[in-house]
Amino acid sequence: xxxxxxxxxxxxxxxxxxxxxxxxxxxxxxxxxxxxxxxxxxxxxxxxxxxxxxxxxxxxxxxxxxxxxxxxxxxxxxxxxxxxxxxxxxxxxxxxxxxxxxxxxxxxxxxxxxxxxxxxxxxxxxxxxxxxxxxxxxxxxxxxxxxxxxxxxxxxxxxxxxxxxxxxxxxxxxxxxxxxxxxxxxxxxxxxxxxxxxxxxxxxxxxxxxxxxxxxx
Amino acid sequence: xxxxxxxxxxxxxxxxxxxxxxxxxxxxxxxxxxxxxxxxxxxxxxxxxxxxxxxxxxxxxxxxxxxxxxxxxxxxxxxxxxxxxxxxxxxxxxxxxxxxxxxxxxxxxxxxxxxxxxxxxxxxxxxxxxxxxxxxxxxxxxxxxxxxxxxxxxxxxxxxxxxxxxxxxxxxxxxxxxxxxxxxxxxxxxxxxxxxxxxxxxxxxxxxxxxxxxxxxxxxxxxxxxxxxxxxxxxxxxxxxxxxxxxxxxxxxxxxxxxxxxxxxxxxxxxxxxxxxxxxxxxxxxxxxxxxxxxxxxxxxxxxxxxxxxxxxxxxxxxxxxxxxxxxxxxxxxxxxxxxxxxxxxxxxxxxxxxxxxxxxxxxxxxxxxxxxxxxxxxxxxxxxxxxxxxxxxxxxxxxxxxxxxxxxxxxxxxxxxxxxxxxxxxxxxxxxxxxxxxxxxxxxxxxxxxxxxxxxxxxxxxxxxxxxxxxxxxxxxxxxxxxxxxxxxxxxxxxxxxxxxxxxxxxxxxxxxxxxxxxxxxxxxxxxxxxxxxxxxxxxxxxxxxxxxxxxxx
Numbered sequence: 001x002x003x004x005x006x007x008x009x010x011x012x013x014x015x016x017x018x019x020x021x022x023x024x025x026x027x028x029x030x031x032x033x034x035x036x037x038x039x040x041x042x043x044x045x046x047x048x049x050x051x052x053x054x055x056x057x058x059x060x061x062x063x064x065x066x067x068x069x070x071x072x073x074x075x076x077x078x079x080x081x082x083x084x085x086x087x088x089x090x091x092x093x094x095x096x097x098x099x100x101x102x103x104x105x106x107x108x109x110x111x112x113x114x115x116x117x118x119x120x121x122x123x124x125x126x127x128x129x130x131x132x133x134x135x136x137x138x139x140x141x142x143x144x145x146x147x148x149x150x151x152x153x154x155x156x157x158x159x160x161x162x163x164x165x166x167x168x169x170x171x172x173x174x175x176x177x178x179x180x181x182x183x184x185x186x187x188x189x190x191x192x193x194x195x196x197x198x199x200x201x202x203x204x205x206x207x208x209x210x211x212x213x214x215x216x217x
Numbered sequence: 218x219x220x221x222x223x224x225x226x227x228x229x230x231x232x233x234x235x236x237x238x239x240x241x242x243x244x245x246x247x248x249x250x251x252x253x254x255x256x257x258x259x260x261x262x263x264x265x266x267x268x269x270x271x272x273x274x275x276x277x278x279x280x281x282x283x284x285x286x287x288x289x290x291x292x293x294x295x296x297x298x299x300x301x302x303x304x305x306x307x308x309x310x311x312x313x314x315x316x317x318x319x320x321x322x323x324x325x326x327x328x329x330x331x332x333x334x335x336x337x338x339x340x341x342x343x344x345x346x347x348x349x350x351x352x353x354x355x356x357x358x359x360x361x362x363x364x365x366x367x368x369x370x371x372x373x374x375x376x377x378x379x380x381x382x383x384x385x386x387x388x389x390x391x392x393x394x395x396x397x398x399x400x401x402x403x404x405x406x407x408x409x410x411x412x413x414x415x416x417x418x419x420x421x422x423x424x425x426x427x428x429x430x431x432x433x434x435x436x437x438x439x440x441x442x443x444x445x446x447x448x449x450x451x452x453x454x455x456x457x458x459x460x461x462x463x464x465x466x467x468x469x470x471x472x473x474x475x476x477x478x479x480x481x482x483x484x485x486x487x488x489x490x491x492x493x494x495x496x497x498x499x500x501x502x503x504x505x506x507x508x509x510x511x512x513x514x515x516x517x518x519x520x521x522x523x524x525x526x527x528x529x530x531x532x533x534x535x536x537x538x539x540x541x542x543x544x545x546x547x548x549x550x551x552x553x554x555x556x557x558x559x560x561x562x563x564x565x566x567x568x569x570x571x572x573x574x575x576x577x578x579x580x581x582x583x584x585x586x587x588x589x590x591x592x593x594x595x596x597x598x599x600x601x602x603x604x605x606x607x608x609x610x611x612x613x614x615x616x617x618x619x620x621x622x623x624x625x626x627x628x629x630x631x632x633x634x635x636x637x638x639x640x641x642x643x644x645x646x647x648x649x650x651x652x653x654x655x656x657x658x659x660x661x662x663x664x665x666x667x668x669x670x671x672x673x674x675x676x677x678x679x680x681x682x683x684x685x686x687x688x689x690x691x692x693x694x695x696x697x698x699x700x701x702x703x704x705x706x707x708x709x710x711x712x713x714x715x716x717x718x719x720x721x722x723x724x725x726x727x728x729x730x731x732x733x734x735x736x737x738x739x740x741x742x743x744x745x746x747x748x749x750x751x752x753x754x755x756x757x758x759x760x761x762x763x764x765x766x767x768x769x770x771x772x
Contacts, residue, residue, distance in 0.1 A: 014486060026493075
């Protein structure tokens with residue numbers, strides 16, 4: 001297959017975005033393991049992934065700028081590049097949230113976490129949303145992206161449930177105040193991860209259809 | 218081709234035309250010259266005669282006749298122009314040196330042609346010596362060859378244009394006629410005899426090359442097919458990627474392992490297949506020129522990825538990835554590790570209590586009357602150790618296929634009856650009724666192994682029963698199979714635990730295992746023993762209601 005330089009650069013951009021997305025998945029999964037399996041090795045790995053993500057954000061950003069300046073892309077190509085620029089900031093935020101969660105995991109180390117089931121399933125769901133949003137990007141799958149956008153509500157509802165759990169625990173007096181705050185922070189971060197996954201999916205929709213779902217609604 | 222033919226035709230016609238024009242002009246010019254010379258001579262003779270009759274006055278009257286185009290000059294023998302019809306004779310130079318005059322003086326007559334380039338005209342002269350020693354010269358101007366050429370130039374150009382048009386038409390037709398048979402050649406099967414013989418060597422070569430190409434294509438197709446058959450039937454996944462991570466070749470196993478879906482088509486970046494960390498590392502390392510071997514967990518399976526760079530002239534141009542499903546190996550390793558740690562734990566527990574008790578006795582810390590009680594503990598723990606070690610030996614014998622006895626014909630119902638009898642005491646102690654029903658059924662087996670199977674299953678049915686419960690043991694013949702069933706009304710096994718009950722050291726209810734006794738190896742031994750006797754074991758259970766274990770032996 002003979003491809004011109006621009007096509008090659010676009011394919012490279014696609015690959016880099018896929019790797020960055022995969023790093024986000026890793027970071028979130030590591031962070032969740034760090035919290036729920038009390039595995040400090042995982043916390044360190046989440047941190048390392050976050051640093052890699054930051055570096056990749058800079059690299060991809062300059063790559064996009066170069067493409068915009070040198071190739072003057074139009075139509076679909078322009079959409080792909082501009083959505084890439086937006087996606088990397090969401091991915092970078094996901095990396096940050098994961099690192100923050102991993103940081104909290106250090107404080108939680110060894111503590112017994114009560115009523116954890118909702119938080120755990122919420123975390124797993126959010127991580128799965130990240131995976132699906134990256135999948136929808138890799139496979140240019142519009143349906144999957146739309147589904148991810150819809151699923152944001154699930155995470156939001158789960159956050160409310162976790163909050164209820166924590167409130168109950170306060171009422172029963174079965175929880176240490178410090179741990180409670182940490183858990184609430186984790187839940188909030190996870191909820192943000194879900195939001196960013198939704199944003200990524202929205203940019204996937206934009207790059208495929210040319211219309212941003214939020215604007216269309 | 219048409220262009221070449223056209224140029225050829227035009228060149229040839231132009232050359233022919235120019236040569237013709239040249240020749241015709243030359244001949245015409247010469248002919249014209251001769252005619253003029255003859256005319257001039259006649260005129261001169263006439264003037265000579267006239268001069269003879271009427272003297273020079275004739276010349277005067279001649280001068281007045283302006284319509285005469287020819288010029289007449291009268292020259293004396295010493296070259297002085299005596300008279301001229303066109304010019305003033307006094308102004309004219311001496312004519313002795315003129316070619317025609319000199320010739321006339323010597324031979325009586327002379328001819329000359331002089332070309333005037335400015336006028337593009339030739340002047341032809343004829344001089345004749347008269348009887349009274351005068352020279353009569355007549356001359357006339359006519360077109361030079363150049364002028365003649367220039368005069369016909371328009372005509373020539375027109376002819377050239379017409380010629381070119383005709384050449385175009387002719388060459389187009391000729392080219393078409395020549396090309397048609399060439400175009401009509403069937404290059405796949407050229408017919409040498411039907412075409413231009415000049416093309417025969419070419420067609421012959423084409424024919425030979427066709428055969429060679431066909432043979433090579435066939436070889437390629439075969440190679441490709443072979444390659445496909447090999448890769449498609451490989452249980453290992455194979456992926457070949459280029460340096461931009463684009464997938465070049467893949468097989469079905471690779472897609473199944475990496476994507477986990479039934480898709481059979483894929484194109485694009487290899488990261489579209491899988492983007493997990495170990496996979497990325499394998500790809501990146503190979504493209505950096507380092508071989509790499511990593512383990513990857515994906516949807517419950519473990520894969521080993523071996524990646525190697527592909528080098529062309531020392532530069533990495535891609536990578537080959539082999540993906541192996543090592544789930545079983547990984548699981549085997551995990552089980553071995555678990556077994557080792559379980560065995561050590563199980564062995565350590567009785568030994569610790571034996572050591573503790575004996576240490577106390579040795580230290581004199583036990584009153585003599587209590588020694589017996591402590592010795593009992595030591596005996597119990599030792600017997601537990603022995604039965605555990607026996608179980609492990611049994612299991613390893615079954616595992617390694619090193620059972621020390623040959624298979625013989627054994628009656629299952631006799632063995633079962635015997636076991637029921639042996640266990641009736643234990644059953645009565647637990648308030649469980651064991652009933653046996655069966656018909657003689659001989660199978661090929663090692664008796665003590667069969668006994669082990671039956672004993673373990675029936676013992677479990679009694680152990681995990683409720684007070685007042687029943688155990689039904691039956692042996693039946695169905696077709697060529699012997700069906701051995703143990704049905705109890707015991708505590709049952711939760712559904713989630715059912716797949717694991719045959720694992721070594723697995724206990725459904727860990728908290729009561731010490732109380733119930735046993736090594737946790739019973740069902741594991743049963744499963745291996747049934748496997749050793751080529752039978753099949755199945756288990757149905759409902760929590761709280763009971764369990765039915767069925768073993769099918771073929772006779």
